Amino acid sequence: MLMGSAAHAQTTPAPVADAQQNSGTIAPSGDQGQSIDPAPETPAAGDDIVVTGVRASLQSAQNIKRNSAQIVDSIVAEDIGKLPDRNIAEALQRISGIQIQRNFGEGSSVAIRGLTQVRTELNGRDIFTASGSSNALSLEDVPSELLAGIDVYKNPSADLIEDQLSGTINFRTRKPFDFDGFKISGAVTNTYYDLIKKSQPAASLLLSDRWNTGIGEIGILASASYQKTNFRQDTISTEPFYTLDESNPGDAATAALLGRTGQTTTLPHGTGIGEVFGDRRRLGIDVSLQWRPTDTLEFTGEVFRNDYKLRSYGYSYFAYTSGASITPLAGAPFTYAPNGDFQSGTFTDVPIGNNTSLGSRHSVTTDYSLNGKWKPTANLTITGDLQYVDSKTDNLNSIVGLSGVATTLTQDISGEIPSFQITSADGLANPATYSKGFYLDNLNNSKGTDKVGRLDGEYRFDGGILSSIKAGFRFADRRNRTSDTGYRYTGLTGAATNLRYVDLSGFFRGQADLFGDIQAFSLPTVLNYDDTRESLGITTTPGYVPSGTNTQAQKTYTGYAAAFFKADDLPVPIDGNLGVRVVQSKVAVSGFYQQVDLITAPDGTQSTAAPTFTEVNEATKYTSVLPSLNVRGRLTDRLQLRFAASKNISRPNFNQLNPSLTITEPGTAQIDQQHVTSTGNPYLKPMKSTNFDASLEWYFAKSGSLTVAGFYKDISNYIQTVITPRDVTFTDGVTATYDVTTYSNAAKAKVKGAEVAYQQFFDFLPGPLAGLGVQANFTYVDSEAPSPASDGPVTQLSLEGLSKYNYNLIGIYERGILSARVAYNWRSKFLVTTSANGTGNLPQFQKPSGQLDASITANITPHLSLTLNGTNLTNTVRSTFYGITTRPRDSIMSDRQISGVARITF
Structure with a gap:
């Protein structure tokens, strides 16, 4: 089964975009980098062959890679609003060296060559989602229909903006001067999600035109995209494992009860499920205006706005003891792995919890930009650029929890899908089982701004080895503010009310061996935050206080110079660039340590007291000198060899620097649960990398190539996630242990690997x-960094989010009106986090997994096409484990998606 899109012979030649600029810093829009093949095939007399569809997109992407001054891979939309995948991250995973993470079934973030420190740009400029957790754009936010293409720069040059270790992803939008004249394109889509059993629409529209006027040529383009999606995600979890310590009397008694005295024995402290439903809504608008008053002067203004909403809601049900010991049922059979890890058995008197929850995020990012390009002489080009980015994000979390005690918990984690049974005296679907309850709500918002100005100049020489010199200056003032109420705890007294019967028979598509149905707080009520509080008799919302706000300010002053050279007279012609980038960074962060105690009334009800807090401020300044060298040798007209060496930095993101820490006293209904919180580290240093890259590229046809690349990165001050236990005693004498997630600079990390990529049509x-064709790539990445754990079975780790092996196999078919594609992506085991809560600092890994996607298109006329897409056709279950495979963590199942698309273009 193979993929593709129809190619048509037409009588009117298509315009060819300008070749890519040497720098790639502000990449031109549209299908850049197209060039004439050095040995083109000759069409029959009188025929002008214009390749369209997938062949054209692959040819354009290949030309960008071939002609770039750096090592670049690209994805080019085969038509307006038609990237090969509707989700940006899903499209990026088809590129060699890129691996993605998923959030509720959709790709949401990427790693390039094993590193997640990726820079995102829009038309060569900053773009980000305001958040306490990232300095970059959330890839799930942007509708792919707004993009003309995506370029991935895998090694830096002096004129590329710093602040990445792995690469830069540049999203390109279309401009009115990309088209000869009037252009209109639109599409409507409907997608069915089979696990949640719902369908949702999407639509996009582009209008563009250009005119000659008395003041020069003017063009206007406006495009918009709307998407609404649904999802469901079912999760089976095994709660953290603890090894019995027989020096502790309680653990010694447990070992004796199990007949395991003197033997290593590790027990999980419970299990649980999560059934999460949700929806996403994306609204994107892009408006650009171009004015060319003379042949030597051009201005481009653009407003890009992205509006994204995510809502997730559902039930979780769990039986676990957290850090407290778990009691085996006397006489029940138990089995163990050879290393002493529990595999099956029965426990008694285990606390149970039942949560109904709502989480929502609303992010709006608006990017205003103005670019001017002036050529006062044929050799000199001066470019000025101004940008302002405004981004806002609002989050809400609302959780109603019920708790009780199970009579027995029987677990079996020996199979691919863990199974468990819970029994209670009154039954899990009986409200009487739940003797306690609580309500948690939390509000937070983030606002980020960025003011950027830059000036670049390039002088081209008419002869000699030195082809051009480029230099420039850039100033950026980036600010972020996050305000968080912290979780407000409200204890609930009396019998549980407003409950609903929850049918779990279809959970995990009916493949899970579970405990049956439950009663839980009403989900329709929880979906409305005001109704939830009214139902519980809570009249206020959590208040923002000064101690709940943290701010970050980052100013950078950058200068660079680069020399571009070309020596065609050598036995092996070479070209390339040599340059240096000097950056001064000034970073200031502020926040608070906040402690929230509980007040217990005489009747036992509990409420939060006024918080106490201490302000924390920190400021740093450092200068980075970043040299780079890129060399290309043209061994033949079709074979070229590249080498690159460079230094780069990646600053800690704002969440990693955030010094704020909130500790909230647990209520009586939570005291036996695990207590977690998180904070940043304002003393983190920027990560530094020394990079070496090489690639051998053979372009044997206009859309056929075979490339092999190798890379090595030596990283210092690598930032890892760590968990530190902290004992906190509150004013009423209650003491609780909190697992505090934070960050530290590991001493060293190394990444090395290789990529192989191949594409061809079998004409x-x-x-x-x-009409058959294929794209295939394979990536090997080997990395190593010290584990945060001081002892235990895992002492050396790969980097977070990195699979050692990754491949894509994409079949293509393109003939007549038919276009078809089948794409399979697979990745090996990878590290999710270096420290998972409650594991004794053991890391958490995800098992190997693959996913199959497919599409087929009928190009009914040159102006109308119909497409059928399928995503996650293999119904992939993604599973994680704690450190070693005998300690499973999560098994996660998501929707399969089937969508139909109708597209018109004139």
Whole structure:
């Protein structure tokens, strides 16, 4: 089964975009980098062959890679609003060296060559989602229909903006001067999600035109995209494992009860499920105006706005003891792995919890930009650029929890899907089982701004080895503020009310061996925050206080110079660039340590007291000198060899620097649960990397190539996630232990690996088989960093989010009106986090997994096409484990998606 899109012979030649600029810093929009093949095939007399569809997109992407001054991979939309995948991250995973993380079934973030420190740009400028957790754009936020293409720069040059270790992802939008004149394109889509059993629409529209006027040529383009999606995610979890310590009398008694005295024995402290439903809504608008008053002067203004909403809601049900010991049922059979890890058995008197929850995020990012380009002489080009980014995010979390005690908990984690049974005296679907309850709500918002100005100049020489010199200056003032109420705890007294019966028979598509149905607080009520509080008799919302706000300010002053050279007279012609980038960074952060105690009334009800807090401020300044070298040797007209060496930095993101820490006293209904919180580290240093890259590239056809690349990165001050236990005693004498997630600079990390990429259409095959084609790539990445754990079975780790092996196999078929594609992506085991809560600092890994996607298109006319897409056709279950495979963590199942698309273009 293979993929593709129809190619048509037309009589009107298509315009060819300008070749990519040397720098790539502010990449041109549209299908950049197209060039004439050095040995083009000659069409029959009188025929002008114009390749369209997938062949054209692959050819354009190949030309960008071939002609770039750096090592670049690209994805180009085969038509307006038609990237090969509707989700940006899903499209990026098809590029060699890129691996993605998923959030509720959709790709949401990427790693390039094993590193997640990725820079995101829009048309060569900053773009980000305001958040306490990232300095970059959330890839799930942006509708892919707004993009003309995506370029991935895998090694830096002096004129590329710093602040990444792994690469830069540049999203390109279209401009009115990309088209000859009037252009209109639109599409409507409907997608069915099979686990949640719902369908949702999407639509996009682009209008563009250009005119010659008395004041020069003017063009206007406006495009908009609307998407609404649903999802469901079912999760089976095994709660953290603890090894019995027989020096502790309680653990010694447990070992004796199990007949395991003197033997290593590790027990999980419970289990649980989560059934999460949700929806996403994306609204994107892009408006650009271009004015060319003379042949030597051009201005481009653009407003790009992205409005994203995410809502997740549902039930979780769990039986676990947290850090408290768990009691085996006397006489019940138990089994163990050879290393002493529990595999099956029965426990008694285990606390149970039942949560109904709502989480929502609303992010709006608006990017205003103005670019001017002036060529006072044929050799000199001066470019000025101004940008202002405004981004806002609002979050809400609302949780109604019920708790009780299970009579027995029987677990079996030996199979692919863990199973468990819970029993209670009154039954899990009986409100009488739940003797306690609580309500947690939390509000937070973030606002980020960025003011950027830059000036670049390039002088081209008419002869000699030195082809051009480029220099520039950039100033950026980035600010972020996050305000958080902290979780407000409200204890609930009396019998549980407003409950609903929850049918779990379809959970995990019916493949899970579980405990049956439950009663839980009403989900329709929880979906409305005001109704939830009214139902519980809570009249106020959590208040923002000064101690709940943290701020970050980052100013950078950058200068660079680069020399571009070209020596065609050598036995092996070479070209490239040599440059240096000097950056001064000034970073200031502020926040608070906040402690929230509880007040217990005489009747036992509990409420939060006024918080106490201490302000924390920290400021740093440092200068980075970042040299770079890129060299290309053209061994033949079709074979070229590249080498690159560079230094780069990646600053800690704002969440990692945030010094704020909130500790809230647990209520009586929570005291036996695990207590977690998180904070940043304002003393983190920027990560530094020394990079070496090489690639051998063979372009044997206009859309056929075979490339092999190798890379090595030596990183210092690598930032890892760590968990530190902290005992806190509150004013009423209650003491609780909190697992505090934070960050530290590991001493060193190394990343090395290789990529192989191949694409070809098999035009030499007879008849209909000539429409067959293939894309394939394989990536090997090896990395190592010290584990935060001081002892235990895992002392050296790969980097977070990195699979050692990753491949894509994409089949293509393109013939006549038919276009088809089948894409399989697979990645090996990877590290999710270096420290998972309650594991004794053991890391958490995800098992190997693959996913199959497919599409078929009928190009009914040159202006109308119909497409059928399928995503996650293999119904992939993603599973994680604590450190070693005998300690499972999560098994996660998401929707399969089937969508139909109708597209018109004139």
